[in-house]
Amino acid sequence: MTNAPPTSIARRLPILVILAAALLGAFLLRDQLSFAALADNREALLALRDANYLLAVAGFMLAYVVIVAFSLPGATVATLTGGFMFGLFPGVLFNVLAASIGAVAIFLAAQSGFGASFADRLKERGGTVARLQAGVRDNEWSVLLMMRLVPAMPFFLANLIPAFIGVRLDRFAITTFFGIMPGALVLTSIGAGLSGVFARGEAPDLSVLFAPQVLLPILGLAALSALPVVIKALRKKDV
Numbered sequence: 001m002t003n004a005p006p007t008s009i010a011r012r013l014p015i016l017v018i019l020a021a022a023l024l025g026a027f028l029l030r031d032q033l034s035f036a037a038l039a040d041n042r043e044a045l046l047a048l049r050d051a052n053y054l055l056a057v058a059g060f061m062l063a064y065v066v067i068v069a070f071s072l073p074g075a076t077v078a079t080l081t082g083g084f085m086f087g088l089f090p091g092v093l094f095n096v097l098a099a100s101i102g103a104v105a106i107f108l109a110a111q112s113g114f115g116a117s118f119a120d121r122l123k124e125r126g127g128t129v130a131r132l133q134a135g136v137r138d139n140e141w142s143v144l145l146m147m148r149l150v151p152a153m154p155f156f157l158a159n160l161i162p163a164f165i166g167v168r169l170d171r172f173a174i175t176t177f178f179g180i181m182p183g184a185l186v187l188t189s190i191g192a193g194l195s196g197v198f199a200r201g202e203a204p205d206l207s208v209l210f211a212p213q214v215l216l217p218i219l220g221l222a223a224l225s226a227l228p229v230v231i232k233a234l235r236k237k238d239v
Contacts, residue, residue, distance in 0.1 A: 015113035018106055022071035022156065033067065033074025038081055039198055049085050060085060061098040068102025069109075071156035075099070079184055080204060083191020092181075092188040099184065100177045103159045107172055110163035140171045145225040148179020149218055182218050183209070 038045075049056040064078045082095040136143050144167065147158050162172050190204050197204055208214060 012113035014109035018070050018109055025070060025072035029072055029074065033072065033077055035077055035203055038077055042084065042198060045085055056085065057094060061094055064098035065102040065105065068099050069105040071106065075155060076187065079187040080191035080194065083188035084194045088189050088192045091192060092185050095184045095188055096177060096181050099180055100173065103176045104173050106156065106159045107163045110160050136165055139228065140167055141175065142225050142228050144171060144175035145179050146222050148175055149182065149222040149225060182221065186214055
């Protein structure tokens with residue numbers, strides 16, 4: 001058994017560090033990155049924003065990028081914080097941009113560490129998994145957009161799986177940015193109204209995400225993004 005060359009270890013180090021940080025964060029940061037922590041620190045956050053707006057924006061976005069890139073708990077609370085500190089707009093822009101940068105960071109780490117070689121091995125082995133990989137590659141725009149619009153899998157898996165099957169970076173980044181926008185818009189709007197929630201000593205009502213007036217338009221967008229896949233499949237069947 002031979003040791004892996006240093007270049008291979010160096011390539012895999014970023015994703016290994018991210019995975020280790022994610023495991024530690026799941027146990028150590030659950031209470032620190034919570035709604036209760038936001039409630040306790042709300043006055044300090046608003047004071048920072050009022051004293052130095054640009055510093056507050058930079059600090060918030062950096063923290064959000066780290067949360068997403070290292071798959072730490074607290075992404076939902078971070079989105080609420082963006083709305084609370086900066087309002088619906090530009091809060092939603094800060095939220096979507098930071099989440100997208102974090103997602104691209106973990107995608108690149110996974111792709112450079114394991115993704116490219118893993119995707120090649122899947123293709124060489126053939127079989128059902130390879131056919132699934134080919135199907136995703138043939139419909140990257142639609143599949144990636146559906147993954148973001150309907151988050152049936154955890155956000156960190158939606159960042160890793162595309163890297164492991166060889167998805168192109170530009171398509172991943174674009175579909176991430178626009179695909180997370182509807183959900184981020186709803187959560188940011190909830191965050192923008194947190195002052196009243198704090199005044200009443202309550203917690204935000206996130207069940208609004210599943211209200212028909214919110215869920216149905218998002219599902220409609222997901223169905224629209226799936227339409228090219230359906231049309232392509234029907235054409236192949238006719239042929």
